[in-house]
Amino acid sequence: QLWRHFDLIANVPVRNAGTLAGNISIKKAHPEFPSDVFLSFEALNVQIIIQELSAPARSMPILEYLRQPFNKAVITAFELKAYLKGRFVYHSYKITPRAQNAHAYVNAAFLLDMDVTAWGIVNSARLCFGGINPDFVHATATESFVIRQNIFDKEVSAQLFSLLSAEVVPNEVLPDPSPAYRRSLACALFYKTLLKLAPVEKVRAEYKSGANILKRPLSSGIQTFETIEKNYPITQPVQKLDGLLQCSGEATYMDDTLTTSDTVHCAFANATRVGANIEQIDASEALAISGVIAFYTAKDIPGTNNFCDQAFEYEPEEIFCSGVVRYYDQPLGVVVALTSDIAKRAASKVKVIYSNLPTNTKIYPTMADVFKDQAMVRIKWSTAAQSNSLQLSDQPDISARGVFEMGGQYHFTMEPQTTVAVPFEDGLQVWTATQWMDQTQCVIAKMLGIRVNDVQLKVRRLGGAYGAKISRGNQVACAASLAAYKLNQPVRFVQSIESMMNSNGKRWGCRSDYEFHIKNNGKIVGLTNTYYEDAGCTLNENPIEDLTPVTAKNCYELNDSNSKIFGQPVITDAPSSAWCRAPGSTEGIAMIENMLEHMAFEANIDPADARLVNLRSGNKMGELLPRFLQSTEYRQRRKDIAAFNARNRWIKRGLGLAIMEYPVNLVGQYAATVAIYHVDGTVVIAHGGIEMGQGMNTKIAQVAAHTLGIPLSFVKLEYSDTINGANSEVTGGSLGSESLCFAVRKACEVLNTRLQPVKEALGKNATWQRIVAEAWTRLINLIASEYYKQGDMRNYLVYGLGLTEIELDILTGNHLIKRVDLLEDAGESLSPYIDIGQVEGAFVMLLGYWLTEHLIYDRQTGRLVTNRTWTYKPPGAKDIPIDFRIELLQKNPNPAGFMRSKTTGEPPACLAVSSIFAVQHALQSARQDAGIAHEWVRLGAPTTPETIVLNSGTQLSMLSLE
Template sequence: MCLEGGCGACVVNVSGIHPVTKDTKTWSVNSCLFPVFACHGLDIKTVEALGNKRDGYHPIQERLAHMNGSQCGYCSPGMVMTMYSLLESKQGAVSMEEVENELGGNICRCTGYRPILDAFKSLASVSEKELPDIEELKICPKTNTACSAKCPAAASLIEPECPVHIVANDDREWHKVFAVEEIFSIFSKIGTKPYMLVGGNTAHGVYRRSEALKVFIDISSVEELRNFFLRTGELIVGANVTLTEFIEILNRTANNRPNFRYCREMARHVRQIANPAVRNAGTIAGNLCIKNQYPEFPSDLHVLLEAAGAELSVAESLIKSQEKTAQEFAQMDLSKKLLRVISLPLINSFNTTFRSYRVAPRAQNARAYVNAAFLLQLERDKATVKMARLCFGGINPQFTRASRTEKLLVGKQLFNNSTIQQAISTLTSELQPDWIMPDAPAEYRKGVAISFFYRFLLRVASDNNVATVNVRFRSGATMLQRPLSSGQQNYDTNKKNWPVTKYVPKLEGLAQASGEAKYSNDFPPFPGELYAAFVVATQPNATIGKIDPTEALKLTGTVAFYSAKDIPGTNNFMSDGMNFFFPDVEEIFCSGRVLFHGQPVGVIVAEQLEQAVRAAKLVKIIYERTSDEPIRPTIKAVLMHQTKDRIVDQPISSRAGPQAKVQMAQKLQGTLEMGGQYHYTLEPQTCVCVPVEDGMDIYEATQWVDLSQVAIAAALKVPENSLNFTVRRVGGGFGAKLTRASQIACACALAAHLSRRPVRFVMTIEANMSSIGKRYSCISNYQVEVDAKGTILKLTNNFMQDYGSNLNENVVDDAKVVFGLSYNSSSWKVEGKAVLTDSPSNTWMRAPGSTEGISMVETIMEHIAWVTGVDPMQVRMANMRAGSKLLTLMPRFRKDIEFDRRRKAVDDFNAKNRWRKRGIAMIPMQYPLVHVGALHAQVSVYAKDGTVSISHGGIEVGQGINTKAAQVAAFTLGIPLEKIAIKPTTSMTSPNAVMTGASMTSEVVCFAIIKACEILNARVKPVRDELKTAPWEKITQTCYTRDIDLSVLYQYKKADLKPYSIWGLSCAEIEVDVLTGSVQLTRVDILEDTGESMSPGIDVGQIEGAFVMGIGYWLTESLVYDMSTGVLLTNRTWTYKPPGAQDIPVDFRIRLIQTGDNPFGVLRSKATGEPAMTMSIVVLFALRYALRSAQKDAGRPDEWIALGSASTPDQIFLKACNTYDQYKLN
């Protein structure tokens, strides 16, 4: 998906002979980064090698599927191979902690990680006793008997130590070498050709490799560079040792040698670099060479080695070398030089402390905002500084050592406030951060660097048992430590209705976990197939004068370029027949004025994907600009430039009714800012179009077949019945593939239509993020008057939402409806406006409008509680509509989760800790569920064996729609679940189908299937009555002989189902590191009304996944634009950070309310896809609770703390209001 080692979807297992030990080793790598030529001599296993339907599944695959750890399934093969590699590398003996740490490089956008972690932790050798033993891993998946070790190896692991030299058609060379002599021999032969030493090739995930490179030298098997040994006073480590090996070497040395104990701290830090698959391939030298080539890179190793006083041996030839410090190495010319070894010195542990720190956007797999490493030695009096090294990264490209502060400390009595304040003053003058977007602000990076230094001093004081340290300050000596996570899921089941209400693993789980599940891009190449890539505009507000593809078409493999002028029909990827939803035309290709940076102007097709991507960049666009109109990619930019014509009134608003007059009303006002959010589907926007005899076969990753079908037909001027759509599944949707997929499909179909060849279009992550819309950002301004009890007397809320470049997909109205739904809003006035910005047209994303609506109103409730001093839940109950179910649920939930006891414990903790704070909050939720459109379901029974096939108009995007469909069919027909099979969605069996979205589709599909099955039951009833106890197969055979139609097509209509409300409550408890702004969700409780859940395992997964997506929205995911160009700067996994496996709640508890009292639901159930997303703002309220305590301790007045999304560590740190004069020991 990302092609940079940032998502984990492509992880594979590698086995090979270690060049030093000659033992067979196994490890995981990102296949997107690992060069094919580097596989020489290695055994590569993909998920298909583990198990499959024909030969049997591997226990890892079975466990993941059984525990519902796979939803859309796109991440599942990578997850399985990560776990497999861990178990293989440890001979099956792994701890639960190792399992949780190992998933640092694997992103899952669907599940919320909890079921994946539970599945894999159940395979740990120290997991719970009631779980199956680890010996299961030795069962052969083919025979289901004990492994006999007789299967032939997939490839030989005996690597012949002879050099390899390959010359490609374009004169690029690949060398594999086994000795240092061979490296220098190649250096002497290649002259001035640009070259690259290849260790793990992981640097490509940070900085894209130059296309000018001509020579690649694989040095991974050079024994000298992979060795390590101890000699007098030094630990010598080969420079090409991988980071994973380096961690093991450091720990082993620290355990055995007292004067190398500091290596344990270094190992702990190295474990935080990148992710396991990257650390398995990436090397010490590779990391340091990135710092050399890109001085702005905040290399953790550079800082660690500089602080430890390491020496780096750099060879210029076989007989000449130089010894350099890490800082000197970073400034060297490395042309035809080789970093051979790293020498780590012996450091007398007596009176010496070495510590290192880093802070990043999320817990794992994120580069540091700032990192630091400190070494300090005291005299024998354990108070006077003898020596100090203070090293920092992430400040500016030239700065590493705080030398003036180091000198100031030497000879000083350390443990007094005067020395500390002098040192901080000097350090403050030395730290001069730059600020290059999208990095965190300079103010934050400087502040957290100084906090690291203060934290280190607290640690030194602790190590030396300094009794004068204020007990409230002591927790500041350590970073947040995450314990092992856990989860609880509580729900009921009704055996009378099984398989409905039963926990049923997702039907496709095993296929997804084994790699057998096929997505749109998994079809083998069709004969003559071409690859497509967008050509994009880069100058918003300019007009396209001319497009010149001449240079692009000269590139080898490039076939054609198509633009707006080549479209036979309508240049619009939104349906003309759906004007209620989509009033604006959205061009497939820009034909005039450029609306945003990254807007597609055409498509290049080529023989290979790389050729198409490269050629797209060579197309020249000549712009005409008539004014210097500023670029406004955000709402704030529109407001700053006072561009009032960009702010559009929406037709519906709520007006205040009569308002009571109260003389002593309290007034408050505030602002809530909510940023955008990228859908981050693991499957990119994808479409494959194949011209066929009756038109075109289209395999699209879409949530809305009908929209794409209508748009393509209009664009190509062909009948709709000539377009044959097939969608088996989609690798994550969340709204990304509702309307936006239509643009990719139109471009792909146009290219196939004009070239008369199959075309495959798979967008890169940069293209996805830059050219495709996201969640609507929103700014809310509110004014409220309340009485002493918090009852609202008057409320005005004016909010604006960023629609991007057009007004399609209205969400303002959704936000308005939800805003006042739970409360007595008769005295409220709510107005929403749409803002047009110079950015891609934004689009629906999980709980669109409702997320903003609930967030706005609940923020106001919190603000009222702060102003009045009334308990926040009492404020809500005082304003709740009479008869609301929440009036009953709130007190019960509060008691069940022991909210009051926990809040007191939080307050006690905060009173005892200055630099660590906790917060807790609780909110209610009422979510409206409505049904729209029409949709078909076809149920067909095969007479001979009684099996049943179902095809429906919904799209399986990971929400478990097919599983629920099979459950209700089996229940209604009264047959085993195993008899049911779900077939792909096609435009033939499900024409004119409404979108899959808005949480409703599983319900309406199940409704249509039930109706179809009821019709079948009516047809079959006479035969059933006659044959009485005969098996189902006998009944269907008899029906066949009597010409009874065993296939039914039923169309659901929106009038078939009535709207209803979904109720919920959530509570979050959080811990904040005040010195860095990092947070940890210690516990989350969610209570959600699911009616009588049709499939509780599926519903729990939807709730957990939605809530964790919300955690990302509020805490980690930030879209940053260059305001002068409109470029999205956070457009890849390196810069955009959804939550990882260690960002979820440590204790995650879900309880379903299954009252069975939903007469409007299908089989008394309720939807679950989106509501929990709206409750995730509770994490922000818990954060505010913690920050109030921090600000109080900082001496700040008790003022309302405005928080929004994304509240990343830099925002949190600055809200804590730390001042350097507070950094004291007592």
């Protein structure tokens, strides 16, 4: 039991490096730390052996050690007692926001000395809890109460839980969950012990499974796709070109670039008084620190203080704040020092004098805060010009309304925002983690007041991006470039995760206020949806006009006569929100799918039937949905889950369905260059796109090899740069791979045309190497540059279906994703392994959005309090679906797409909303058991364990054995 609990501490590398004594030492220094080692040892009455400098070793209880001051003392050992099996019972628990690598919401450890002659009578008890408040360890009143009491007696157990609930008084401190949830957890964990200890005949059959913590089996998966061998290497399932490099840690990223002895490092100094005006900046203390070289602010910028250029349809955003502070931790300057640590330490010493300090002005870091205070002045587009009133063409049987809220999401990338800027005799060479070299090059040049051709960018690969490196990384790139330009030496700027989370924009949060009118069979008579999206402090990267509306009707029979859908941005006191994987479409599809779920609930029909009856006539989903329901055994599984839920009070299962029609609009232009080397016939490609984990370069290599008729091993991808890729659009929105494959194929076709006379002269048996060598002797150009431009390919629709089965522990709110089925329309996949990986990654990333990732702000200051991995939890390896089944729709060529394919990078993200529909399904069963009337539950993003427990209807009086 002890080892099983310790296995939940941190992760394997941390446990390998850490020690038990180290963990206890952290607890001593930080009483608020919910140490699992301390809690377990205290419950087991473990003694700690202390060796002081000039005194003999002594033994004491751990709690005594924590409360006494010690000077120059070392923990030398722990003494664990042996407890008689059958008499002493020990159980411990740890409830966390995700499966592993997370500290506890609440943890608990119980040691009970039971009377073996009268099982249920307690001789003594040690009931220890963590995560309640810094001073709370033992539930002493409850420990005293249970002595010589039969805890299986109904009246005794009722008194026990009443006393425990009164005794456990959690503090309220951000970002911890609410006191109500943590108090509920404390009682629930002892209830689990009670269920586990009680004789079988004393426990009601439906309650027995509540004794257990959810146990996750080993993950498995099934991937189904087709390949067309005659087209190889197109459609061939191949490993990503740099996959082995990445898995072995040998792949290089921006921070691995150009490590020279004269390189200096940067850190932002930040403003923290939202709404105040910066009057004066005093960096004297920072500059006095040894190793600090310089400090630059807005007044040191020779050109424009802006990292979002209007040429790219952005409104200005200051590199360094020079006036009114728009959000907490807004950068106001950059410290340059010999090391990154020195720069960060010095940055914290920069002092700011503010004027016009707001006294009664409220801070609104999120849209939820705006609506809570009804601060409607923050809504930027008036509703006066857009009436959402609806004239119904038929009389509805059912009408209902609701609110659906989705928070933001941090782009949790492996690689931070990173720039290395190096001055050369004729300008700057910049290695930067950007998705849009053209924009980054432009803003650096304008910031320095130099020509664009004096700034050249190079990008090998990014360690993830998801939209975070479209424009948000420009701030770091400009700061590093300014320092390099001023100092005339190499500068490296690697932003810390805390700095990124504080000052970089997140996914646009969204709120939907909707009303619908339906027939008894779920058929829509009319609906309205006024939605609001959280812009942060500017309207840059706005999805409301172009991205959300085109998905907000999905594949349903909705038009101007039976629906009114209107969106508005809301300005908040937070960093300007940013495009994040499937921006706008995630929210648009989630809103309408949530409405269909709500309709099914109100009409008391199956959610699948609500969708079927509302599909647009002639839509491809009319063919796909029935097939999907059959292949996933949807109807039978709904019946099986209903039977399971009827047998279990505290463990519930649910099934959630989502469907998607995702429009792909192939805009912009992208450049590519293909070169053949005459010596051995190998090929190198450079382009204006960015490889950021999505497998773009692998697809490009496959296309080049196929078009030229050579082995895939002959093709290599070089750095992306602003020469070969000049003027190329952003790599994002699932646009880059197809567009650049198109440009590369055009270049290869040009080369084929040039080589054709040589092939004819040498005959059909000539090798590729000989053809190329001969072409070179004939002075034929073996380099071709081409580009994709908007209009070269037609737009198209991507269809997808997702079904998620979830299991909930109603007592704790924890969940297991038992199975996920995804059917993704990928056309004729260019590279099935790449596309399968994209489907998996997009879906899992958005599982985090819906279930675990919670951005929490301090309303008083606007500070983000979940600004590091300790408090912000994307899903880990044990949070993914246990059974993950993915099918790429077969025999499904796309006549509009590149080589009959479709994109896969973003659309599957929209299907992850099925996870909260599964939660809703499971939760409704628990609420019915709790005697709550038929009532829709408002879930959204994120739906955390706290959300689940507090909406389950569980009351203290329900924690009984019978």
